[in-house]
Amino acid sequence: MKLKKGIPLIDQGNSLGFWGGKFGGNFVPETLKKPIEDLEILFNKLKKNKKFIAERDKYFKNWIGTPTRFIKLENLTKHVGGAQIWSKVVSDANGGAHKIYNATVHCLLAKRSGKKIICGDTGAGYAGKMLSMAAKKFGLKCKIFMGAKDIKRQQPNVRAMKKNGAKVIPVYSGSQTLVDAVSECMRFWVANCDTTAMCVGSTVGPAVFVRICGWSTSQISRELKVQLIEEFGSIPKKLKLYNCVGGGSSSFGFWNEFMDYDKKQCEFIGVEAGGPAKSKRHAAPLTYGSKIGILHGAAQYVNQNSDGQIEETESISAGLDYPGISPLHCFLKDTKRARYTAASDEEALKAYKLVTKYEKLRPSLEPSHAFSVAVREAKKMSKNTIVVVNSCGDAYKDKNILRNRLGKKYA
Amino acid sequence: MLNPIDLAFKKAKNENRPALLTYTVAGDSTKNQSLIILNAISKHVDILELGVPHNTPVADGSQIQTSAYRAIKNGIKIEDIFWIVKKYKKNKNSKPIILMGYYNMIFQYGEKKFLEKCKRVGVNGLIIVDLPWPENKSFIKKCQKKSIYLIQLLSPTTSKVRLNKIIRDSHSMNYFISMLSTTGGKLKVSSKKIMSNYFKIKKINPKKNVVIGFGITEKSIKSLKKADGLVVGSAICKEISVSIQKRQNPVTNVANLVKKLKYKIL
Numbered sequence: 021m022k023l024k025k026g027i028p029l030i031d032q033g034n035s036l037g038f039w040g041g042k043f044g045g046n047f048v049p050e051t052l053k054k055p056i057e058d059l060e061i062l063f064n065k066l067k068k069n070k071k072f073i074a075e076r077d078k079y080f081k082n083w084i085g086t087p088t089r090f091i092k093l094e095n096l097t098k099h100v101g102g103a104q105i106w107s108k109v110v111s112d113a114n115g116g117a118h119k120i121y122n123a124t125v126h127c128l129l130a131k132r133s134g135k136k137i138i139c140g141d142t143g144a145g146y147a148g149k150m151l152s153m154a155a156k157k158f159g160l161k162c163k164i165f166m167g168a169k170d171i172k173r174q175q176p177n178v179r180a181m182k183k184n185g186a187k188v189i190p191v192y193s194g195s196q197t198l199v200d201a202v203s204e205c206m207r208f209w210v211a212n213c214d215t216t217a218m219c220v221g222s223t224v225g226p227a228v229f230v231r232i233c234g235w236s237t238s239q240i241s242r243e244l245k246v247q248l249i250e251e252f253g254s255i256p257k258k259l260k261l262y263n264c265v266g267g268g269s270s271s272f273g274f275w276n277e278f279m280d281y282d283k284k285q286c287e288f289i290g291v292e293a294g295g296p297a298k299s300k301r302h303a304a305p306l307t308y309g310s311k312i313g314i315l316h317g318a319a320q321y322v323n324q325n326s327d328g329q330i331e332e333t334e335s336i337s338a339g340l341d342y343p344g345i346s347p348l349h350c351f352l353k354d355t356k357r358a359r360y361t362a363a364s365d366e367e368a369l370k371a372y373k374l375v376t377k378y379e380k381l382r383p384s385l386e387p388s389h390a391f392s393v394a395v396r397e398a399k400k401m402s403k404n405t406i407v408v409v410n411s412c413g414d415a416y417k418d419k420n421i422l423r424n425r426l427g428k429k430y431a
Numbered sequence: 432m433l434n435p436i437d438l439a440f441k442k443a444k445n446e447n448r449p450a451l452l453t454y455t456v457a458g459d460s461t462k463n464q465s466l467i468i469l470n471a472i473s474k475h476v477d478i479l480e481l482g483v484p485h486n487t488p489v490a491d492g493s494q495i496q497t498s499a500y501r502a503i504k505n506g507i508k509i510e511d512i513f514w515i516v517k518k519y520k521k522n523k524n525s526k527p528i529i530l531m532g533y534y535n536m537i538f539q540y541g542e543k544k545f546l547e548k549c550k551r552v553g554v555n556g557l558i559i560v561d562l563p564w565p566e567n568k569s570f571i572k573k574c575q576k577k578s579i580y581l582i583q584l585l586s587p588t589t590s591k592v593r594l595n596k597i598i599r600d601s602h603s604m605n606y607f608i609s610m611l612s613t614t615g616g617k618l619k620v621s622s623k624k625i626m627s628n629y630f631k632i633k634k635i636n637p638k639k640n641v642v643i644g645f646g647i648t649e650k651s652i653k654s655l656k657k658a659d660g661l662v663v664g665s666a667i668c669k670e671i672s673v674s675i676q677k678r679q680n681p682v683t684n685v686a687n688l689v690k691k692l693k694y695k696i697l
Contacts, residue, residue: 036566047534047561049490051611054588193496194486206489211612213588314535314561315487327509328539329486 023355025280029272029348030231037227038319040354044347046226048317052206055213060228062133067235072132076125080239083157084120087243088112090251090408095378096395103260103401105394106408107381108244110270115150116414117384118270121236123150123219127158129232130217137212139163140219141205143170143198143266144339144386145177146413147221152186162186163216165205169196170338176417195332198266198342202316222267223346226317230347237273240410245277248406257285258405262394263412264386265290265360266303266339268346270412275358283357289397290349291390293333293340294362301334304362305345306353315344321353336365336421337385339413363392369425371395372415376430384413385421435527435555436580436604439477440640440659448696449656450477452642453689454531454664456498457481457515458507459671464681465502466515468671471686473524475693480558480662483512483532490560492615494665497672509536513552520553529556529582542570546577556580558606564597571600582606585632585641598635606662607632609645609655615665618646622654629658649688653695663692 021040024032033039037046046056066072080086089109097105110118123140130138138160142148148164155162164181168190171178181188194200202220209218220229223237248255261278263271271290278286292304302308305321313322315330323331323343335341352358363371368385371392375381383391387410394409401407415422423431433441443450453476459465469479484499484507491499516528530549537545537559549557557579562570564583574581580602585594587610598605609625610618618625625643633641643655644662655661670688674681 046563046566048563049560049586050563050584051490051586051588051608053563053586053593054590193500199487203487203489207492207613210490211616214611311539314533314538316489317561324535324539326539328536329503330535 090247103405111414126219135217145174152184241277288358293335303333306360450660458502517552527555531558
C-alpha cells in the first residue's frame, strides 16, 4: 500500500472508491446508487471547473472569511520550553469551526443539481450549525439529524441551528450520538433522495462524500502553506502538524497540501478521543487497533464486537465521539504517512485549562485533545521545531460541560 | 435439481397466486421465540426471510429497527441465528430460508466460512442490503458455488442500463423495492405505478422471479398480487412489538396475521 505523489489523496481511490484497495467504497442500499453516482458525476465535473472554483473561493473569502489566522502562542511556548507552538485558528471562520467549508460546498452542489432541500448529520452540532447557515444563505430548506444525547450536551449549537430555520430532528436509537445521527440521516436520504441532497458532516460515508469533504476542508492547508512561507520564508525544516481526529475532516484538510513532503520534514499527528481515563470505551479506532469493518457505506477501522455489531463510544467531545474513522486516515495510517495517538477526556480538559491560562484562545474540547498531545511532545523538541495545532472549533458550544467539569471560571 | 426457492415459486404459480414471503428478525424477541414463530407461520408461507439484526441498519425503518435492537439486547449472536435455521429446517413443513442482513457481519465472519455455515444449516438464499452490484460480483460467484442464491435488490432509482446488468448477473430471484423508502414506510405511490415498474423489470428477463417488498401490509397486498412474490416484513415486526406491549402472545398474533395475508392473495 503506497501513497502516490502529485495526485490529490481524494483522487487516489480505485474505480470502486477504495483507497489502498480496501478502505472506503460504496456499501450502500441499491436506492442510493443512483443519487451517489449523480453526485459523483457532478462533483468530478465541477471540481475542474474554473467558474465553480471561483464561486467557491468567492464565498470562502467574503462569507466564511479567509484566511483564518496563523499565530504564535508565545506564552505557551515559553511555559512549555521546547518547540515553538503555533496555532492555525480555524475557529475564526464564520460560524466558529471548519465545518463551514464542507457545508458551503455541499450547498453549492445542491443548488447546481436543482435540489431544494438538504439534510445533514451532526455530533458536536457544528456540522449542523454550519449546514443550517449555508442552507439559509443559499435558499435551501434544511433538516439536521442529531443524537438526543448530543442535543442535550451541545445546546448552544442547537439553538443556532433553529435560529437559522433548520429543523433539528432528535435521534433516539442506539447510543443517541453521532453514529446514530449519521444512520438516521442516511435513512432519510434513502426515502427522499429524489428531492433532497445529503451532506455528510465529515470525511466519512460513501466515497464521494469523503472526497467532497476533503476537497472542501483542504482550504485550511492551502492557507497554512502560504502563511508558513510568509512567516519563515519557506516550509520549515521541522514541521509538526497536530490535529484532533473524529471523522477526520479538519485533520485531513489541515494536512492535505503537505502530503507530498517527506514525513521527516513535515510530520502529521492525529489525536483521537481516548474517552474517560477510567472507562474502557473510547472513540480511537486507529490508536487502539480496531479491526476493519463497514460503517455508513465505507470500509474503515471501526470499534466493533466479534459479531460485527458497532460498539458504543464514549468521549467528552461530541465531535470526536464516533466509532469509525475516515478511510483517508486508515490509508494514511497504514502507509505510515501520519501517526495517530489518543488523549483522554481529562487530558483534554487539562489542555484547555493550560491554553486558556496562557493565551487568548478558546479551543473547543475537540482541538483541546490535539493541544494535549502537542504540549506534551513539544517539551522534548528543539526550539527550531515548528509545532502547529489546528484550533478547529471554538469552546462556546462547550460552556455547559466546561462549567460542570472545571467550574464557573472556565465556562 | 431445482433450488428450493425456485420450487416454491413454481408451486405458487401452479396455484395461480403470488408466493408469500415473510420477514422476521432472528432472535426477536428471543432465540427460542423467533424459532417458534417460524414454525407457526411455516405452512402459510412460501419463503421465509430471516433478518440478521445489526445495530446500524441504514436501510431499515423504525419497526424493523425496534425488532433488531430488541433481539440484540436479548443477546442474539450470529451463531444463534444458524442454530435457529438448523432447528427450523428439521420441521417437516420447512420452507426455503433467506437470510437478510448487512455486509459487515458477513465480512467479520469471513465470506467463505459464512457460506459454508449457511450451506450446512440449510440457508437457501441471502440478501445483503449494503452490498450492491457491482461490489457484490465476486460474492455472487462464491454463493453460486454453494448453490445459495444471492438475491439482488432493484429500486425505482435503478437506471435501465444498470437493471440490465444487475439482472444479467443475478441468480433466478430478484427483489424489487416498491418505492423510495426505508423498510416499512407508508406506501407513497399507487399500486398501479408499482406494478407498472415491476412489469418493466420483469420484461428484461421473464424467467427470473421478482418479488416486491417495502411497505406492503394487509391493506395493500391484494393490489399487488400479480407479482411473482410479495414480501411482508415491517407489518409482522410491528405485530410482535404490539403483542409484547399488550402482553399478548406474539406467536398466535403473528400466525393469525400471516393467515390473513395469505387469504388476501389466494
